[in-house]
Amino acid sequence: MNADIMLKISGLRAGINGEEILRGIDLEVRAGEVHAIMGPNGSGKSTLAHILSGRPGYEVMAGEVLFQGKDLLALEPEERACEGIFLGFQYPVEIPGVNNNYFLKAALNAIRKYRGEEELDAFDLLKIMKEKAALVELDPSLLNRAVNEGFSGGEKKRNEIFQMAVLDPKLAILDETDSGLDIDALRIVAEGINRLRRSDNAMILITHYQRLLDYIQPDYVHVLSGGRIIKSGDSSLALALEEQGYAWLDTAPGSSAKGS
Amino acid sequence: MKSSQTVAPGDLFGADLARAHDELSAPSWLTALRRAGEARFRASGLPTTAQEEWRYTSLAAIAKGGFRWSGGTGAGRDLSSVAASALPALEAGSMRLVFVDGAYAADLSTLGPESGAGVWVGSLAAALAESPPWLEQHLGRYAAPDHSALVGLNTAFADDGALLHLPPGTRLSGPLHILFVAAGACVAAHPRVLICAGERSAATVVEEYRSAAGASTHYNNAVVEMSLGTAAEITHVRLVAENEGGCHTAMVQVRQGADSRYNCHQVTTGGALVRVDTRVELAAPGAECVLRGLYALRGTMHADHHTFVDHASPECHSDERFKGVVDDAAHAVFNGRVLVRPDAQQTVATQQNPNVLLSPDACVDTKPELEIYADDVKCEHGATIGQMDPLALFYLQSRGLDQAAARTMLIRGFAAEIIDGIGVPGLGQRLHDELFGSAPQPSVVAASSGMERS
Numbered sequence: 001m002n003a004d005i006m007l008k009i010s011g012l013r014a015g016i017n018g019e020e021i022l023r024g025i026d027l028e029v030r031a032g033e034v035h036a037i038m039g040p041n042g043s044g045k046s047t048l049a050h051i052l053s054g055r056p057g058y059e060v061m062a063g064e065v066l067f068q069g070k071d072l073l074a075l076e077p078e079e080r081a082c083e084g085i086f087l088g089f090q091y092p093v094e095i096p097g098v099n100n101n102y103f104l105k106a107a108l109n110a111i112r113k114y115r116g117e118e119e120l121d122a123f124d125l126l127k128i129m130k131e132k133a134a135l136v137e138l139d140p141s142l143l144n145r146a147v148n149e150g151f152s153g154g155e156k157k158r159n160e161i162f163q164m165a166v167l168d169p170k171l172a173i174l175d176e177t178d179s180g181l182d183i184d185a186l187r188i189v190a191e192g193i194n195r196l197r198r199s200d201n202a203m204i205l206i207t208h209y210q211r212l213l214d215y216i217q218p219d220y221v222h223v224l225s226g227g228r229i230i231k232s233g234d235s236s237l238a239l240a241l242e243e244q245g246y247a248w249l250d251t252a253p254g255s256s257a258k259g260s
Numbered sequence: 261m262k263s264s265q266t267v268a269p270g271d272l273f274g275a276d277l278a279r280a281h282d283e284l285s286a287p288s289w290l291t292a293l294r295r296a297g298e299a300r301f302r303a304s305g306l307p308t309t310a311q312e313e314w315r316y317t318s319l320a321a322i323a324k325g326g327f328r329w330s331g332g333t334g335a336g337r338d339l340s341s342v343a344a345s346a347l348p349a350l351e352a353g354s355m356r357l358v359f360v361d362g363a364y365a366a367d368l369s370t371l372g373p374e375s376g377a378g379v380w381v382g383s384l385a386a387a388l389a390e391s392p393p394w395l396e397q398h399l400g401r402y403a404a405p406d407h408s409a410l411v412g413l414n415t416a417f418a419d420d421g422a423l424l425h426l427p428p429g430t431r432l433s434g435p436l437h438i439l440f441v442a443a444g445a446c447v448a449a450h451p452r453v454l455i456c457a458g459e460r461s462a463a464t465v466v467e468e469y470r471s472a473a474g475a476s477t478h479y480n481n482a483v484v485e486m487s488l489g490t491a492a493e494i495t496h497v498r499l500v501a502e503n504e505g506g507c508h509t510a511m512v513q514v515r516q517g518a519d520s521r522y523n524c525h526q527v528t529t530g531g532a533l534v535r536v537d538t539r540v541e542l543a544a545p546g547a548e549c550v551l552r553g554l555y556a557l558r559g560t561m562h563a564d565h566h567t568f569v570d571h572a573s574p575e576c577h578s579d580e581r582f583k584g585v586v587d588d589a590a591h592a593v594f595n596g597r598v599l600v601r602p603d604a605q606q607t608v609a610t611q612q613n614p615n616v617l618l619s620p621d622a623c624v625d626t627k628p629e630l631e632i633y634a635d636d637v638k639c640e641h642g643a644t645i646g647q648m649d650p651l652a653l654f655y656l657q658s659r660g661l662d663q664a665a666a667r668t669m670l671i672r673g674f675a676a677e678i679i680d681g682i683g684v685p686g687l688g689q690r691l692h693d694e695l696f697g698s699a700p701q702p703s704v705v706a707a708s709s710g711m712e713r714s
Contacts, residue, residue, distance in 0.1 A: 053658050056650065081660035093655040097673030106669065107659035114660070146673070163659065 004030050006202050007052075007072075007171055012063035014051050020061060021047045023227035029171065032199040036213055036238060037206050039224035040246045045206045046090060048224070049175040052204075053087035054080050067171070081107075082114035084170030086163075088177050092156040095147035100159070101129060103147050104166055111167060132165035136192035154185030161192040172196075173204045178212035190215030210242035272305055273448070276329035277416055284332050284419050286388060289396050297405035297415025304409045316593040316625045317564040321533050322507050327448035327479040333363040333385040333420040342443055342472055344368045349437070350466060351685050355381060356437040357422050361478075362449030364420050365441075372434070380425035381436060384452060387423050394425055398456045402485040403513040408537075411511050414450040414483040421452030426461035428489065435464040435497075435684050440480060442506060443472040453484040457492035457520075464495040466684060469531075471503035477532075478502075482510040488520035490544070495523040497682055501694075502531035504559065510536045516576075518544035525682045526553040526565070526582075527691060534563040542569070542576035542604075553582035554678040556671075556695055557590035557622075564593035569611075571604040571634075578608075583678055584615035585671055586622040596641070597629040604634045611641040616648060616674055618667075672696045 007029040015021040021044045029035055039045050051058050052065065054077035065072040067083060075083065095103070108128075109119040120128070133140050138158050148156050157177055164172050174193070178186055193216055197203065205218060213221075213235060221237040222229045225246065231237065277298050284294065306323055307314040339360055347358065347368065358368035364383035371381060380392065387395055405415040422438040440451045453467060469480060480502070488494055502508050508531045514522055528534055540549045555563045569578045584592045596611045615624045628641040648670055656666035672692065679691045 055654050055658075076663070077654060077657040078660050078662045078666075081658055087658050089655065089658075093649075093652050095652055095655070095670065095673055097676035098669055103656070103659070103669065106665065107656075107661055110662070110665065111660040167659065 005066075006031050006068060008066045010064050010066075012051070012065060013061040014047065014058060014063075015061065016047070016058050018059075021227050022051070025063070025227075025229060027222070027229065029202050029204065031170075031202055033220065034197065034203045034205065034216065034218045036218040036221045036235075037204060037224055038208065038210070038221060038238065038241060041208070043224045044227045045208075045224055046175055049087060049173050049204075049206055052080075052173055053077060053085060078110070079114075081167070081169075082111045086167055086169035086172045088157075088160040088164060088172060088174035090176040090179060092148045092151075092160055094149045094151075096149050098147050100145055100147050101143040104129070104163060107163075108166055128166060132162055135165055135195055136161045137188050138162045153180040154182070154189075157181060157185065157189050158192070161189055161196075165192070165196055169201065171202050171204070173206065175206045176208065177205070178207055178209065186212065187215060210238045213238045272323055273301075273329070273413065276448070277302075279329065280332070280417055284417075286419075287391055287396070290388070290399070290418065293400045293405055294416050294418055297412040297418070300406045300412030301409050301416060307409055313566065313595075316591075317533075317535050317562065319509070319533070319535075322479055322509070325446065325477060325479060325507065327446055327477075327507075329417060330361045330363075330444055330447045330449065333383075339365055339367065339443075342368065342441055347439060347441070348468065348470065348690065350435050350687060354434050354437050355432075356439060357381070357383065358439045358441060359383075359420065359422070359449075359451060360441050361444045361447045362420060362440070362451055372432075378427045379430050379432070380423060381432075382423055384421040384423055384454070385419065392425075394456060395423075398485070398487060399454055400485075402487055402515050403483050403511055407513070408511065410481055410509050411483055414452060414481050414511075417450040418452055421454065422467075423453075424455045424457075424463060424465065426457045426463055426492070428458035429460050430458070431462040432464065435466050438465060438467045440467075440469050440482070441472055442470070442475045442478040442480065442502065444478065445476045446478065448479040448481065451480055451482040453482070455484075455486040455494060455496075457486070457488045457494050459489040459517075460491045461489065462493040464497070464684060466497040466499070466687065468499040469502055469506075469508060471501075471506050471530075475503060475505075477505035477507070479507040480509070482508070484510065484512040486512075486514040486522075488514070488516045488522055488547075490517045491519045492517065493521040493523075495683070496525070497684060497687065498524065498526045498536070499691075500526075500528040500531055500534055500536065500563075502534070504530070504532055504561075506531045507533045508535070512536065512538040514538075514540045514549075516540065516542050516544070516547040516549065519546035520544075520548070522547075522549040524549070524551045525678065526551075527678070527682075528553075528555040528557075528563050528565070529695060531561060531563065534561070535566070536564070537566045537568070539568040540570065540578070542571050542573055542578065544573050545575045547573065548577040549579070551578070551580040551582070552678050552681055554585075554675055555582070555592055556585045556675060557592055558587040559590060560588070561590045562593075563590075564595075566595045566597075568597045568599070569609065571598070571600040571607045571609060574603060574605045574607070576604065576607055578610070580611040581678070582613050583674065584613070584624060585618065585675060586615065586624055587618040589619070589621040591623045592625070594624070594626045594643070595629065596627070598631070598639065598641070600630075600632040600634050600637050600639065602633040605636040607634060607637040607639065609637070609639045613643040615643070615645045616671070617645060618648065618671070668696050
């Protein structure tokens, strides 16, 4: 096994309620890489994100997923988070009565505890929160509100990126982070993501449209259709999709999805 | 071995009632009240599930419990097992009245300077010795002896309890903590609270029920009477945290004058069997009441909250929100009655009762009852029973919290609206810690608790 590979998906077949949605996915992601997964509605993009993050209700029918050499699919959702996976939700969940700050402190310390690191005290946590809020241009007053409750669409997405900044995952899977954002909000969210991009972490951007990729240059673009990756390429593939839509790919033969 | 007493239904507490005749001395007006209460109780005995009001709540555990009255306030109690330092407290310097098995414990209590300034704070037993004129006017007037069988039973033993009398324009500088501690074995106590708030007076009262760590089964049958004068404002926090053998019935009867405001926060977290009736009479125009409640039940607890808001006058507002968290095989009952009388035009009344069930064996019976006889009113109500949102659970887990921590966080969030709304400094945090924190519930008893009791 190549030690450089952070995530390796092999022959993954999965679905929900007995219906197969992913019909054999192969994908490799290395540290420092940004992969964009594009595709029409119903192609299985969000299913892939949920399977990787461990959302209950989804079934894996075949294949395996290794994350840093570990069997990812055998882990509970929180264990995946502690191992370094982060899912940016397409529809961030409102949690009434739970303070944003309090929630994130508990999450960060749970992750640190799992990794055998010392839990941070209130002072250090506050410092991190302030610093990361500035990084993603999140209004600090939102930190003392209930998680996502009454947030605008843009604030919710920015809060996802803020959480990502605080939890500092190795692999972030951002599910339609651009959906529902106006152009200014999109720019701020994209800039936040760019600031978090490093040589020792990786990202999978799931998106329907190319416009997020105007701001974030991916290393690889994959087209998902009918539960399979039918084409992979560099960022120019996204531009071709923008111009021609997905229809021209339907008849194209599936090509290698190896991101190398 | 002690044989369990068999008591004919008609003679429940009969021996104790007879004892009360002999042992309780008092002014004649109080004796008359007690006799009226006794007659009311003897006429029907404990309520049964055949009565609609009691359909979901059986008092069999009380009828069969063998609970015995521990005697009047002069009977003397062994308080050695109750350590003052271990009692739950509000902020340092708060006034606190402590009652052990129904009797005032002066050594455990702290009175503030207010008691000199025309404000009367203290025990009923002490007040009876001085017999101020207002006492006879108010005691037993809002919750009259013939109000119900349980109020009758309480009144028959009326001897001690907490009193707060606020002359017009006075206000308590800090919250008054009234703590009822159950310490004995198989004791029946009949706590009584009387609050008379004069015009434009204001106070915050925290009424709390706790069981000492050594206490076994016990029964508290409380009556709280309250009268709010014009533009008076009373905040009343009621905490029921009896032990797993504790039975608790209570009648909270409030009469509100014009433009008065009654804020009630009830939190029920412990007791084998709990029934609380809260009745608020909006008796004059412009009165406003806010009722907030939280019941958090586990094990085989049964807790029944009945509320009755009586809009007897125009332009009154009532805003009621009781929330329930029910786990294991616990059973919660909520019944919210709102009556808008024909003259009560421009009433605004809302009532909400959201519940979360955490286990397949948990059970909630909820029933709103709106009776509206006026036409220019705004009334709304809603009750929901749901489960924990699996998507919210997944969201928290996806950030690294294990399932138990995520569940606790969600329940805490659900309860926070009520707990954080109490507004008594430090109390919200204590309740959060007791309900959700890793810290154990504070015990009110020293480690070596050797209870001795005849």
